[in-house]
Amino acid sequence: MRGLFLVLFLLSNLFAFRFDISNSEIKNGQTALIKFAKEEGVEFKYIKIKDKTYEIFSNYAYVPISYYEKPQTLKVYVHYTKNKKPESKLLFFKVVDGKYQKETLSVDNSKVKLSQKDKKRAAKEYVEAMDIYNSTTSKSFIDSDFIMPLNSKITSDFGRARIFNGTLKSYHSGTDFRAKVGTPIKCVNDGKVVLVKDRFYSGGSIIVDHGQGVYTCYYHMSKFDVKKNELVKKGQLLGLSGASGRVTGPHLHFSARVNGVQVDPLQFIELINKEL
Template sequence: MKKILLILISFFIVLNGIEIKPKNVKNANTALLILEEKNIKNPKLTFDSQNIDFYSYPNKKDKYYALIPISYYKEKKDFRIIISYIKNEKKVFKGITINVIDGKYKSETINVSKGKVTLSIKNKARVQKEYEEAMSIYKTVSPKLYLKGKFIYPINSKITSEFGTKRVYNGTLKSYHSGTDFKAKIGTEIKAVNDGIVVLSKNRFYAGNSIVIDHGQGIYSCYYHLSKLNLKIGQKVKKGEVVGLSGDTGRVTGPHLHFAFRVHGIQVDPLQLITLINKNNIY
């Protein structure tokens, strides 16, 4: 009976042409939705009021994919994803459920200078301006894809602080860790994780010297606290190219690389995203 049930479930998935990986996704992780359907146009999905485009799977006819970023603050419950496309001049709707679960992130205490926690009016204005500039970039989705092959890591080094960790600055909970920190002494070469175009290259209050690369289709990689910036805005970059040198600029307790990812404007675990994309051979 169980075998028959499994066969029926598999048949249902193939019949509807929808697959989601993983079905149970942690907050601040990314899910991959795969759609297989012949002779369709304009495939899209809606997830909790967010509209996301599908893109053609490379070298796969009638196969499409979409990345669904889950906010760190998303409720831990089931969500219904609605897929739509046009077939035979009619709009078709399909649905699938995704379960957002607790990532159970750790907590750590960090002591920094008071001026980096309690901001002056001048610094508050600077931080707000930098935030608005960054979000304007992250919410821009280029339909062109610059990625070439699988992602690499920006540096081969020990991870000193994992993504998602609750950050307690000088005894007060201020935020969660929005990236992955790699051990890196000042002057260590930091590499682009894939092809793209530089959309930000400047010094910022919290992130210090920063490089942000647009990989296309709403995917951005970020490299913070650098001691040197090798690239300028608008410059094309190849996977493995040195974007800059590690440092201790911005709000830090010591030299390291803070590596982060944004997908459709939402901050996600960079290493989980790299694993998801590489494992499924999307690019």
């Protein structure tokens, strides 16, 4: 394994609980991966962090850390059965500050101060998206390395604090790639298209489900070449980049959700590609 190998001896029952963790320290907004060694009579079920539960698939689990998580030691409860008897043990993650940069944007006031109609539209679209992100397909479509959605310069990294017209409004929830209108956008891995829609903030939007709680998103597009519920392959054309939605110019906004949590898409891809 490429991660840090740790062994936690559970003295209460003299059972060696062995696991491999991709990174012992994790920045807010990033993802870790835990792989559990197979043990006779043991079946891993899920992990729980605070009030969130993440399923363990085939002895591994993704651990996404929210951008808003403060530096701390997080308690991670691992739930499993041993000889069909429910058990749980406690692990720890150290969350450190990602030290993300700030960027200042000047936009039209109509896109900062929304009308009631736009607020309702944006709220409805948010609920629709979160319903998607909070659902989990047990099957994984991923069986090879991820690729980039296009080969282009990154113009804005994940995590930058967004200051609109002098007021802190949000953080940058993805990675922006330079892309003039009409640039072909590729799917980064196999999956199923679960949303194809023009939305208020993200404009022309495509969301792809890669299974087991992993989603990638492609925003501000000008043209769609796939439909909802279509199965897509890595490298397949999804559509063309654009300048739709709440933007200051044409580009591709690429983002990822893991178990419902917004994470750094490039860090997630690097993590998974090391493990494949």
